[in-house]
Amino acid sequence: MIAQVYFGLFALVAVLCGATLVFARHPLNGAMALVGAMVSLSGIYALIQSPFLATLQVLVYAGAIMMLVVFVIMVLNTAKDSKTPGIDLVGILMSVVAFAFGLVFTGVLARTPVEARADSPRGTVQAIADTLFPVHGQSAWPLLFLAVGLVLLTAIVGAVLLSKRRLESPISVEDHA
Amino acid sequence: MTDLLTLPFLVTCAKFGLAFIPLMLLPFLIWGERKGASLIQDRIGPNRAAIPLMGGLRMFGFIHNMSDGIKLFFKESFVPAHAHKFWYFLAPMIPIIIAMLAPSVIPWFAPMTVQGPSGWVSISGQNLDADAGVLVLFALSGLSVYGVVLGSWASNSKYALLGGMRASAMMVSYEVSMGLSAAGIFLLAGSFGLTQIVEWQGSNPFLWGWALQPVGFVLFLVSLFAETGRPPFDVAEGESEIVAGYFVEYSAVRFALYYMGEYAHIVIASALVSTLFLGGYQVPFLPTETIRANLGVVGGGVLALLGLGVGAISLKIRRWARIYTTLKASDAADRAREYGFLATVSSVKAVVLLVSALAVGFLVRTTPAEVAGDLVHWPLWVNAATALVQLGVLLVKTAIICWVFIWVRWTLPRFRYDQIMSLGWKVMLNVALVNLLITALVAKLLVGGR
Numbered sequence: 030m031i032a033q034v035y036f037g038l039f040a041l042v043a044v045l046c047g048a049t050l051v052f053a054r055h056p057l058n059g060a061m062a063l064v065g066a067m068v069s070l071s072g073i074y075a076l077i078q079s080p081f082l083a084t085l086q087v088l089v090y091a092g093a094i095m096m097l098v099v100f101v102i103m104v105l106n107t108a109k110d111s112k113t114p115g116i117d118l119v120g121i122l123m124s125v126v127a128f129a130f131g132l133v134f135t136g137v138l139a140r141t142p143v144e145a146r147a148d149s150p151r152g153t154v155q156a157i158a159d160t161l162f163p164v165h166g167q168s169a170w171p172l173l174f175l176a177v178g179l180v181l182l183t184a185i186v187g188a189v190l191l192s193k194r195r196l197e198s199p200i201s202v203e204d205h206a
Numbered sequence: 207m208t209d210l211l212t213l214p215f216l217v218t219c220a221k222f223g224l225a226f227i228p229l230m231l232l233p234f235l236i237w238g239e240r241k242g243a244s245l246i247q248d249r250i251g252p253n254r255a256a257i258p259l260m261g262g263l264r265m266f267g268f269i270h271n272m273s274d275g276i277k278l279f280f281k282e283s284f285v286p287a288h289a290h291k292f293w294y295f296l297a298p299m300i301p302i303i304i305a306m307l308a309p310s311v312i313p314w315f316a317p318m319t320v321q322g323p324s325g326w327v328s329i330s331g332q333n334l335d336a337d338a339g340v341l342v343l344f345a346l347s348g349l350s351v352y353g354v355v356l357g358s359w360a361s362n363s364k365y366a367l368l369g370g371m372r373a374s375a376m377m378v379s380y381e382v383s384m385g386l387s388a389a390g391i392f393l394l395a396g397s398f399g400l401t402q403i404v405e406w407q408g409s410n411p412f413l414w415g416w417a418l419q420p421v422g423f424v425l426f427l428v429s430l431f432a433e434t435g436r437p438p439f440d441v442a443e444g445e446s447e448i449v450a451g452y453f454v455e456y457s458a459v460r461f462a463l464y465y466m467g468e469y470a471h472i473v474i475a476s477a478l479v480s481t482l483f484l485g486g487y488q489v490p491f492l493p494t495e496t497i498r499a500n501l502g503v504v505g506g507g508v509l510a511l512l513g514l515g516v517g518a519i520s521l522k523i524r525r526w527a528r529i530y531t532t533l534k535a536s537d538a539a540d541r542a543r544e545y546g547f548l549a550t551v552s553s554v555k556a557v558v559l560l561v562s563a564l565a566v567g568f569l570v571r572t573t574p575a576e577v578a579g580d581l582v583h584w585p586l587w588v589n590a591a592t593a594l595v596q597l598g599v600l601l602v603k604t605a606i607i608c609w610v611f612i613w614v615r616w617t618l619p620r621f622r623y624d625q626i627m628s629l630g631w632k633v634m635l636n637v638a639l640v641n642l643l644i645t646a647l648v649a650k651l652l653v654g655g656r
């Protein structure tokens with residue numbers, strides 16, 4: 030009973046934050062709404078017995094990634110952005126697309142038989158570690174995990190290369206003057 | 207409703223009081239900071255603010271906290287005209303919310319068993335007993351950056367924005383080395399849960415985290431200096447360059463919220479270091495079960511130590527009073543009266559503590575409520591008293607680390623911003639990675655691992 034009340038609260042906050050993200054006039058308000066949506070999502074994860082997933086959601090998405098987004102918004106000149114109309118053609122189109130996507134997604138989810146019980150622990154540290162790195166028996170997960178790590182590393186190296194366009198030329202004060 | 211009001215439920219509710227520990231320690235920390243600064247800089251420090259009783263009770267500068275509070279609460283809460291109102295009002299609340307939430311994952315005492323209507327229930331010393339444990343704390347610390355960033359941005363001031371940028375860049379950078387330097391401990395303990403980590407460290411001080419992970423300990427402490435924005439990493443406030451950093455546009459009680467959040471962060475960081483590397487709630491050489499079985503002796507010993515400490519303070523105050531009367535100060539009579547009063551109070555306290563130490567030591571005997579195989583269940587009062595002893599020990603460890611924070615602040619000069627960044631990314635991150643690699647290899651080779 031109390032879990033359903035909490036679920037309702039988290040879901041309401043997540044949906045409200047999502048709507049704010051779409052209709053916010055200022056990008057920073059949108060970004061902070063997304064942070065709110067992520068934190069409420071992590072609350073829902075915690076409700077379905079996945080504390081590790083909930084923590085990582087806050088740690089990685091709300092704490093690190095959205096931090097960078099907010100950082101970028103702060104650095105950019107936001108004087109122009111704050112004049113963006115709340116509802117324009119792109120916004121309406123994207124809302125329709127998002128709504129249609131949500132409908133399809135919900136439809137597929139509703140047809141899928143769910144075997145796991147909501148109150149059986151699944152997203153704990155132990156469960157995820159046993160799945161990713163099984164001690165006994167064969168599993169493709171460790172390899173996949175390493176592959177994902179390599180992909181991320183490649184992305185980071187690429188980002189560093191892109192941001193340092195002139196690697197061969199020494200950075201001099203005259204360049205900036 | 208009646209089965210809600212069981213003993214385990216009530217104990218769990220009582221544990222929520224633990225959330226206030228950092229906030230309750232704030233006055234002591236701020237007082238310690240001021241007096242520590244004066245000690246290191248060889249001056250007397252704050253001692254003017256007084257309660258107008260008996261010719262002025264100064265309590266060695268402790269009253270300055272009160273006058274600070276009164277000043278900050280009754281000042282005009284000025285809002286700059288160009289501030290973004292919503293975020294300007296919201297931002298200072300974030301650090302204080304985090305400061306109330308963060309202590310929930312720190313185990314303040316050993317897990318205890320409490321008799322419920324359907325058998326014995328285990329209750330751990332933390333409010334949030336998730337197996338993600340310390341990661342929750344890291345996540346909350348990541349969220350607390352928003353207080354800085356939003357406050358600086360909403361002030362709509364260039365100095366504030368520069369301070370906020372510096373603070374957030376520094377916090378985000380040092381979070382990486384903070385996590386990696388603590389990873390060695392997680393690897394050895396085999397858990398993220400802080401109770402499990404403390405239980406793994408045991409009660410031998412030479413097998414605690416600092417001895418097994420010395421490099422990790424130093425790196426973690428340095429990362430926490432940066433995380434809390436303390437000198438030598440306080441470029442975010444850099445008053446010589448950018449006035450006061452991210453809270454330059456904040457005044458009165460909103461400034462006080464930032465200030466309290468910052469100091470609460472220090473308390474929580476110190477408690478975390480104590481938990482990860484200094485054995486947490488473990489009393490040196492006294493495992494939890496030993497304390498419970500010999501509660502009279504241990505409790506008597508603790509009370510006797512406290513009594514001796516208070517007695518020493520009383521003697522020290524008497525000595526100061528003697529020095530003061532030889533000075534030709536205009537308020538020598540007032541001070542002599544105050545010091546005499548404080549010394550008498552401390553002496554009485556010391557005598558009471560010593561007598562109660564004798565009483566507890568000779569009279570208190572504990573017997574288990576129930577023995578079920580290896581598990582020994584103790585009555586609630588035994589568990590509560592043990593928890594109190596362990597809480598006190600953890601607070602002493604926290605106070606020591608807090609003193610290290612103060613000591614470092616008043617000893618080292620401020621780094622330059624680029625020095626901080628290169629230290630974080632080029633030195634500490636690499637050392638932490640190598641430390642983790644060596645720990646993993648040694649743990650795998652020696653212990654075998656799983």
